[in-house]
Amino acid sequence: MAVCKGCGVTLQSTDPNAIGYTPKEGSEYCQRCFRLMHYDDLTVSMRTGIDPDQIIEQIAKMDALIIYVVDLFDFEAGMIPGLARKLPDKDILMVCAKRDILPDTLNHEKVARFVFARLKELNIKVKGLVLTSKLHSEGIDDVKEAIRMLGHGRPVVVMGRANSGKSTLLNNLFGQNILTSSRFPGTTLEMNQIVVDGITYIDTPGIEIENSLLMDVNESDLKTILPYKTIKPQIFQLHGDQSFAVAGLARLDLMECDHAACVWYLSDKLQVHRSKVQAADELWRKHYGELFSPVPLEENFRVSTIRKNLSKMDIVIDGLGWASVSGQISTISVRAPKSVNVTFRKAML
Ligand SMILES: Nc1nc2c(ncn2[C@@H]2O[C@H](COP(=O)(O)OP(=O)(O)OP(=O)(O)O)[C@@H](O)[C@H]2O)c(=O)[nH]1
Ligand SMILES: [Mg+2]
Known part of the structure; x- marks a missing residue:
């Protein structure tokens, strides 16, 4: 049997709902690839x-x-x-x-x-x-x-x-x-x-x-989450306790900041909402799924907290992007979907 040139799957003309389907005998591409290539439309x-x-x-x-x-x-x-x-x-x-x-x-x-x-x-x-x-x-x-x-x-x-x-x-x-x-x-x-x-x-x-946010959002939200052009870092100067909500997908709380900065590397279609930590729970409850959207499929969040132990650190949320923090900050708390990997690393940039 011939295989689809685009995705490698064996072509078939019997089941329109299964992968490899093509309505035309002798085509080089399956219908799924054809629609992805020409209409940016995911059929299966x-x-x-x-x-x-x-x-x-x-x-x-x-x-x-x-x-x-x-x-x-x-x-x-x-x-x-x-x-x-x-x-x-x-x-x-x-x-x-x-x-x-x-x-x-x-x-x-x-x-x-x-x-x-x-x-x-x-x-x-x-x-x-x-x-x-x-x-x-x-x-x-x-x-x-x-x-x-x-x-x-x-x-x-x-x-x-x-x-x-x-x-x-x-x-x-x-x-x-x-x-x-x-x-x-x-x-x-x-x-x-x-x-x-x-x-x-x-x-x-x-x-x-498997542990990426890309697996835990509606496929229609990938357009918002994935950057498609050069990201413009979003820079914030920090004083006291500061919280950031990235849509309804993640939250970062930075405690006791002094001469500190937080730079977000994200798709420019994602909104970052900054507030005081004190107000953050209330804002999250109020805006989650509305102003704070998109939201993950599984609304089961986990908080990871560490003491800031490097002068410049990245907090990476797989599939979403990262925040780079520098200056004096006592603790860093990240709230992200439970299935999604969060990494604390020495700053990349
Ligand atoms: N901006 C930019 N986008 C890229 C680049 N390379 C790939 N992409 C985009 O990344 C997405 C995934 O690209 P693919 O080539 O389909 O990735 P893949 O690794 O073959 O993916 P699978 O077949 O699902 O495993 C597409 O939207 C591409 O346009 C690049 O160099 N720059
Ligand atoms: Mg591929």
Whole structure:
């Protein structure tokens, strides 16, 4: 049976509600890909439908150069626990995609230092690192060069979390839009092999971003939550106790601030509401789901609290973005949906 060129699924013409459906015999793309590509319309959600362990197991068996794609904006979510153990002795080229989402003021060296430090902590060894952006195909020539140096004629497998930008990267390498890309996690559904200029490329289904906010919101809210252009940091000077509500998705309380600042890195479509901590509970109750929206699907929040122990720290909420705090602050409390990972790290920028 033929497979869909966009997502790799086996094509079928019998069940319009199942994946792989195409009304036209002989089409190259399934209806789902066609509608995603031309109308930005998701007919069948596959956000939770793919077994991530199975994907990594399959990749582990391949004699291939692995391109591991991480979304620079959602970097923590891109880190896959146990990856070093699951893919031992593999040649891995890391590609940090969506460089254009981070502010232009940020230099490559700084990002590279940050990425290498995180990889070291996770014991993930890579042969190289390239930062890319789909805008102006930034970094694409470097990826091609790395494939020449490291590929040794083997297939090139592109792996990473759902929505990290794998299919977009491949389209950029091909110089044409063959694969389906969309903001909906779970766009690519099967291993999808494409031969271009004598090199075999394999696009893979994204590894589920299970502890990300992207899994815990209505798919219609992804348009609001995911940044699609360079983020403009939102800077706040802090005095006393300060609280920030990001829509109805998360809240950050910063206690005893003095000469302190908080910078939010978020989609510009998300509103940040600042108040005194004292007033924050009341405001949250009053505005939740109205002014403070979107809200998560599971309205089950958890609070994580730490003492501020680094001069400049990021509080990262997977799928949403992060706040960078500096100056004197005694404690930091984050309220985020229970299923969503919150990371406290040394500041990225
Ligand atoms: N701004 C920007 N957006 C990007 C870039 N690369 C990918 N995207 C966007 O990120 C979203 C996901 O891209 P895909 O290429 O479909 O991601 P994927 O990793 O193949 O996703 P799955 O198939 O679901 O695993 C799409 O909306 C892309 O347009 C980039 O460099 N810059
Ligand atoms: Mg894809």
